[in-house]
Amino acid sequence: MRWENLAADGTGRAREAALFGADAVTTRTFDSPEFRGITFHEVRARSIVNRVPGASRMPFEWTVNPYRGCSHACVYCFARKTHSYLDLDTGLDFDSQIVVKVNAPDLLRRQLASPRWQGEHIAMGTNVDCYQRAEGRYHLMPGIISALGEHANPFSILTKGTLILRDLDLLRQAARVCEVGISVSVGFTDRELWRTVEPGTPAPERRLGVVRTLTEHGIGCGVLMAPVIPFLGDHPDQLRATVRAIAASGATSVTPLVLHLRPGAREWFMSWLAHHHPHLVRRYERLYAEGAYAPKWYQRRITRQVHELAEEFGIGPSRPGTARRLPVVPPQAEPPHAEATQLTLL
Numbered sequence: 214m215r216w217e218n219l220a221a222d223g224t225g226r227a228r229e230a231a232l233f234g235a236d237a238v239t240t241r242t243f244d245s246p247e248f249r250g251i252t253f254h255e256v257r258a259r260s261i262v263n264r265v266p267g268a269s270r271m272p273f274e275w276t277v278n279p280y281r282g283c284s285h286a287c288v289y290c291f292a293r294k295t296h297s298y299l300d301l302d303t304g305l306d307f308d309s310q311i312v313v314k315v316n317a318p319d320l321l322r323r324q325l326a327s328p329r330w331q332g333e334h335i336a337m338g339t340n341v342d343c344y345q346r347a348e349g350r351y352h353l354m355p356g357i358i359s360a361l362g363e364h365a366n367p368f369s370i371l372t373k374g375t376l377i378l379r380d381l382d383l384l385r386q387a388a389r390v391c392e393v394g395i396s397v398s399v400g401f402t403d404r405e406l407w408r409t410v411e412p413g414t415p416a417p418e419r420r421l422g423v424v425r426t427l428t429e430h431g432i433g434c435g436v437l438m439a440p441v442i443p444f445l446g447d448h449p450d451q452l453r454a455t456v457r458a459i460a461a462s463g464a465t466s467v468t469p470l471v472l473h474l475r476p477g478a479r480e481w482f483m484s485w486l487a488h489h490h491p492h493l494v495r496r497y498e499r500l501y502a503e504g505a506y507a508p509k510w511y512q513r514r515i516t517r518q519v520h521e522l523a524e525e526f527g528i529g530p531s532r533p534g535t536a537r538r539l540p541v542v543p544p545q546a547e548p549p550h551a552e553a554t555q556l557t558l559l
């Protein structure tokens with residue numbers, strides 16, 4: 214791998230350090246079935262709280278991302294582009310070359326204790342999923358949640374990972390002293406679509422099980438209905454089935470977001486589309502002819518349909534103290550080009 218070669222010599226190490234803000238890299242693989250084919254690059258990061266450049270356009274200003282790359286392997290993931298900054302490719306490498314900031318909890322604790330830190334909201338899951346499979350091995354989130362709870366520092370998590378339930382007690386403890394917002398991402402409930410387009414994720418119904426469990430334990434949980442995938446997941450029957458399932462899970466809110474295809478994700482998604490649904494390639498080229506986003510008329514149509522269904526199934530808007538929905542970037546806002554600014558479709 215080019216990146217490892219770079220890391221092996223002096224020049225490469227300097228470059229790698231610049232990319233990671235890290236001092237050293239240890240590369241590991243594990244034999245267990247869930248980690249087969251995945252390589253972990255353990256780094257000691259120099260900082261863990263990232264400021265979102267151009268925060269005025271973003272719904273949060275600070276993020277913590279203990280991982281880079283994501284074994285959930287969603288074909289459309291727009292964090293893919295960030296792997297290219299590491300001289301890794303945005304396709305299979307993104308799914309299988311996972312950077313782990315092993316000192317994330319210690320670093321966070323130190324940064325939260327700094328007199329310069331003002332206790333602002335910290336968003337997690339904004340770049341890649343902090344409850345991806347690696348977390349089962351590295352256990353970084355318990356330390357991170359504990360640190361935030363100890364400092365009564367408000368935070369939010371967006372995830373597709375059922376592993377978040379492992380940390381339920383910690384989340385409940387933190388929610389007693391600060392605002393804790395959890396959102397789970399479920400863009401559709403179609404199993405066939407799930408298997409091919411989100412191959413490394415827990416099934417949609419398992420994710421909705423997370424919503425149910427969190428809600429039962431007093432942690433209001435919203436659903437980011439993302440992405441709604443044109444021509445594959447946007448049929449009225451599919452939207453209806455998805456919103457109905459979301460409502461049945463006890464979600465406090467549902468927020469639809471149509472697929473967007475930025476560079477890095479776009480190439481990977483389109484090659485997947487050509488392989489699995491070749492008859493749709495031309496339609497996609499037309500729909501996304503203007504850039505990364507589907508046309509406004511399409512986005513409005515989906516939003517209206519989902520809102521009508523949400524009303525029908527009784528999911529109201531967020532209510533203070535119950536629905537703590539992670540705000541979503543307005544579809545046409547183009548976040549600046551940096552790790553901390555990537556809001557992914559978890």
Ligand code: SF4
Binds near residue numbers: 292
């Ligand atoms: S969309 Fe989210 S869960 Fe899927 S690969 Fe990207 S970061 Fe991981």
